Amino acid sequence: MNPIYHMRVELELELELKLKLKQEMNLKQEIKKVPGPRICAFVKDDGIPIILGSLLLICLRERKDFMQGLPLYKATLNGDREMTKQIQNQNEGTLLRSSLTEGHETALHVAVGARQAAVVKELVGRMESADLELRDGRGNIALCVAVATGSVKIAKILMEKNAELAFIRGADDKTPLYIAAEEQRDMFLACIHAGLFDLAIKMLEVLRDLAWARNSDDETALGILAPKPSAFAGESSTTPKTLIDKC
Known part of the structure; x- marks a missing residue:
């Protein structure tokens, strides 16, 4: 515009x-x-x-x-x-x-x-x-x-x-419904990339199908978490582990 x-x-x-x-x-x-x-x-x-x-x-x-x-x-x-x-x-x-x-x-x-x-x-x-x-x-x-x-x-x-x-x-x-689902998927995976695991968990609790969502690189939520060992260190490690359990 x-x-x-x-x-x-x-x-x-x-x-x-x-x-x-x-x-x-x-x-x-x-x-x-x-x-x-x-x-x-x-x-x-x-x-x-x-x-x-x-x-x-x-x-x-x-x-x-x-x-x-x-x-x-x-x-x-x-x-x-x-x-x-x-x-x-x-x-x-x-x-x-x-x-x-x-x-x-x-x-x-x-x-x-x-x-x-x-x-x-x-x-x-x-x-x-x-x-x-x-x-x-x-x-x-x-x-x-x-x-x-x-x-x-x-x-x-x-x-x-x-x-x-x-x-x-x-x-x-794409139908509007497809676009809506696509937007949710992109936001969910972006949260994991950014380390916003609490928000990702809340989205997953509402939309269970996001557990199998894939980005343009064909990565799932678990695939994105795998190369992030630092996410499992320290006191906050419970959150990503909870995310894995829900996936």
């Missing part, structure tokens, strides 16, 4: 935009040329579907709409629920489905990533259940971001709106 992106794009595309205005553009062909994910669509008076997205808004001469995305980005990032509500009211909710960042994050992606639960609740209340399935540039829905950041409260808000989100695959073909 890069708040400078909007300003940079405005300057870099100034000349290109002016040149485009001198030409007759075939709207349907322009839509096909735009890089990045096809976020969402609505229909204007002429019946032509318009795909929302920051780059596409520029191509469609909607520069005003593009620049309106920056205040919404700041409001969602900073957890300003009232400002988020005000911006949505002014724009009749059209920016809800638009990309706000270089990584194609929507307002919901930004709020979820910043762990702003109040703003997430405000946005979700204005969205259709299908809107929660919008993806960022990596192919992740907002629920993938929620589980990656460990926000159970936000994940619950999203799931209450659309229960099917848990089964939608994101980046690397």
Whole structure:
């Protein structure tokens, strides 16, 4: 998420935009040329579907709409629920489905990533259940971001709106449930690497399957402990021994 992106794009595309205005553009062909994910669509008076997205808004001469995305980005990032509500009211909710960042994050992606639960609740209340399935540039829905950041409260808000989100695959073909399990695994093994055995034991008591978890080097918890003889010396040696017993 890069708040400078909007300003940079405005300057870099100034000349290109002016040149485009001198030409007759075939709207349907322009839509096909735009890089990045096809976020969402609505229909204007002429019946032509318009795909929302920051780059596409520029191509469609909607520069005003593009620049309106920056205040919404700041409001969602900073957890300003009232400002988020005000911006949505002014724009009749059209920016809800638009990309706000270089990584194609929507307002919901930004709020979820910043762990702003109040703003997430405000946005979700204005969205259709299908809107929660919008993806960022990596192919992740907002629920993938929620589980990656460990926000159970936000994940619950999203799931209450659309229960099917848990089964939608994101980046690397991973479901939100898989990402959540992966995050737990990485944290558990990182605790052992760092010698935080008490925390590792508590995690293991809750999630027994972590005993067989492996890292990118194919090491289990016991494999990580094996080359650490110093962990078994001194008064604190009871803790790693307890960890071994639980594994």
